[in-house]
Amino acid sequence: MDADPVRIVARGELTMSDAAWEQARSRASVIGALASRGSTGTAAADRAALELGVSRRRVYVLLDRYRQGSGLVTDLAVRRSTGGKGGNRLPEPVEDIIRDLIRKRFLTRQRWSVAALHREIARTCAVRGLKAPTRNTVSRRIAMLNPVEVGRRREGADAVRPLQSAGGDVPVIGSILEQVQIDHTVIDVVIVDERERRSIGRPYLTVAIDVYSRTLIGMVVTLEPPSAVSVGLCLAHASGDKRPWLERLGVEVDWPMSGKPKSLYLDNAAEFKSEALRRGCEQHGIRLAYRPQGQPHYGGIVERVIGTTMRQIHELPGTTFSNPAERGRYDSEKMAALTLPELEKWLVLAVASYHGSVHGALGQTPGGKWAAGVAATGMPAVTANQTSFLVDFLPVIRRTLSRTGFVIDHVHYFANALKPWIGRRDRLGRFIIRRDPRDISRVWVLEPEGHHYVEIPYRSISNPSISLWEHRQALTRLRARGAAQVDEAVLFRMIEQMRQVSETAVKTTKRVRRETERRKHAKDPSRLGTRTSKVPPPDAPTDVDPGEVSVQPFEQIEEW
Structure with missing residues (x-):
């Protein structure tokens, strides 16, 4: 009984074409090395998939077949198929051409496009008298490859660093x-x-x-x-x-x-x-x-x-x-x-x-x-509510509640919703408050029970909506003028004067024009920031000042 498998294997070896035998031998070299290591992680499987021009799933199938077989080259030979449903699988010589040209042309720093690769595959098939595959077929073969290895071969190690763990x-x-x-x-x-x-x-x-x-x-x-x-x-x-x-x-x-x-x-x-x-x-x-x-x-x-x-x-x-x-x-x-x-x-x-x-x-x-x-x-x-979602990511301020509401950077905020908390404010401590720097005309205050954010507007509803950068600019100008004390009325008068300058100037400066557009853009109703009364809360974070950060220009870019 032991001789039968050997004879079957021998017949398979004798009937295999040179190309099929070479492919099986190549598979045995790669898969055999994986089998000798014991367990095989996804990284090792992906490297093997790229080397063999198959998917990761196929690597595990071949690995299982190799381990269950006799450890021979023919265990990994391509098995004949009628083509499955529709019978439209490619002949093995065409698959060989696709694999070879993907490796030699696509997976290189020259970075051929899929269209250029398909043209070369079609030309090679025509020379050999074979029917060329469609471009979609070539695209599917590429999609089966590990994107990290593809990126490494085409763009270098730095390009795929985000896809790798430490x-x-x-x-x-x-x-x-x-x-x-x-x-x-x-x-x-x-x-x-x-x-x-x-x-x-x-x-x-x-x-x-x-x-x-x-x-x-x-x-x-x-x-x-x-x-x-x-x-x-x-x-x-x-x-x-x-x-x-x-x-x-x-x-x-x-x-x-x-x-x-x-x-x-x-x-x-x-x-x-x-x-x-x-x-x-x-x-x-x-x-x-x-x-x-x-x-x-x-x-x-x-x-x-x-x-x-x-x-x-x-x-x-x-x-x-x-x-x-x-x-x-x-x-x-x-x-x-x-x-x-x-x-x-x-x-x-x-x-x-x-x-x-x-x-x-x-x-x-x-x-x-x-x-x-x-x-x-x-x-x-x-x-469903993008504003509610955004509130959870806004900078946080902590303030105590007074009889007249909250005071944040010389600006007073009040709403009737605060009245039930005022009588027990001494026991409630500091409140968690969220503020949108683009429009500080209202803030979101976390309820003492921590279930909802409540929107609280200016106490003086006649004050215009302003951004945090306008607010800070006004404070800077007031202090430069030697203002000993700054209150809400003085602050908003300064902001009004600043706006009048930009709106009435015959020939504005680039800075003033930019500030005007920033204010208009922040108030655009087509953007996020429509008012909402209650917003689900997050855990209480610490105060955050967004500040300015350096930005990187787009360099070393990938084709769309």
């Missing part, structure tokens, strides 16, 4: 929203104000990228320097239904990518380390992870995914290009033409175009990858 193993991202990366940049274009159409400088962009599908799930364009609030706004935009926002923008595109992330992978910038962000994520069950200190700029998915659009921005009027040498004698300030809303609309259209374009690392469109993820896990739940 131990070097590859964390498998198997579903949409499993990992989202957020980062900021200053956009390479000068914009103009809506009143005089004169330059006001460069805006900032905060984006959230779903690593699994490479889709953009959140975007915020602002004149405010990146801060903890920028992160909260981007998360709120990512988690909510974008259709009402797109309608207000007047842009007819489909942007279905929404939902609350399961985890965030972030840089070590100050706004990503704020207590407000950490507590907000804890409240919503979002895990936080950071790039290890001392590594090169983590770049990864989020900084490269907007690559081609940043290059397209260099074609817009008012572009600053990537550096002075590239800009040459081009006068960005003089040529600027787009307002902030116009730039935002342009970016939305660029995102829609990106979602519908084949992604080199995925082998399919990001939109298609997202749709496949939705089909596998179901449609993610979206946040």
Whole structure:
């Protein structure tokens, strides 16, 4: 009985073609090495998958077959098939051509596109008298590869660092929203104000990228320097239904990518380390992870995914290009033409175009990858009230309650909702208060029971809505004038004078124009920040000042 398996194996060996035997021998070399190690982790399996040109699942199938067999080369030979359902599987010589050219042309620093690779495969098949596979078939073969190894071969080790844990193993991202990366940049274009159409400088962009599908799930364009609030706004935009926002923008595109992330992978910038962000994520069950200190700029998915659009921005009027040498004698300030809303609309259209374009690392469109993820896990739940969500990520202040309400930086806040607490305020201690720096005309106060945030407006409802930067600028001017005491009335008179200067000036300065646009942009009703009475609470975080942070320009970018 022992001879039969040997004879069967021998017959199989004799009837195998040279190409099939070479493939089986190559498989045995790689799979045999894995089998000798005992357990096989995902990182080792992915490296083997890339070397053999198969999926990780296929590696485990071959490993199991090798261990259950006799440890011979023929245990790993390609088994004949009728083609399965439809009988449309490719002949092995065609598969060999695909694998070989993916390795020699696609997985290189030259970074061939899928279209160029398919043309070369079709040409090689024609020379050998074989029927060429379709481009979709080639894309599916690429999609089966481990994206980390693909990125390493095509772009280098630094490009895939965000996808690796500190131990070097590859964390498998198997579903949409499993990992989202957020980062900021200053956009390479000068914009103009809506009143005089004169330059006001460069805006900032905060984006959230779903690593699994490479889709953009959140975007915020602002004149405010990146801060903890920028992160909260981007998360709120990512988690909510974008259709009402797109309608207000007047842009007819489909942007279905929404939902609350399961985890965030972030840089070590100050706004990503704020207590407000950490507590907000804890409240919503979002895990936080950071790039290890001392590594090169983590770049990864989020900084490269907007690559081609940043290059397209260099074609817009008012572009600053990537550096002075590239800009040459081009006068960005003089040529600027787009307002902030116009730039935002342009970016939305660029995102829609990106979602519908084949992604080199995925082998399919990001939109298609997202749709496949939705089909596998179901449609993610979206946040019904984006303002409520945003409040959990706003900076926190702690204040005691007086008979007349709360006083925060010389500004009084009061509402009837505070009356039940005033009589027992001595026992309640300091309250947790959230404040939006873009509009400090109201704050959100956490109830003593800790169940809800209650919105509390100015005590004097005649005071205009102002931003925190206007408030601080007014205080600075008052102190420069030697004001011994600052009260609410004096503060708002100074702010009114500042606004009159900017509104009546015949020829305003660039700084004043920018400040006017910042105020207008923050009050735009199409943005987050509509009033709400009660908001579910988070745990109580410490006070956070968003402040200004440095931003990185888009460099070393990946094609859309």
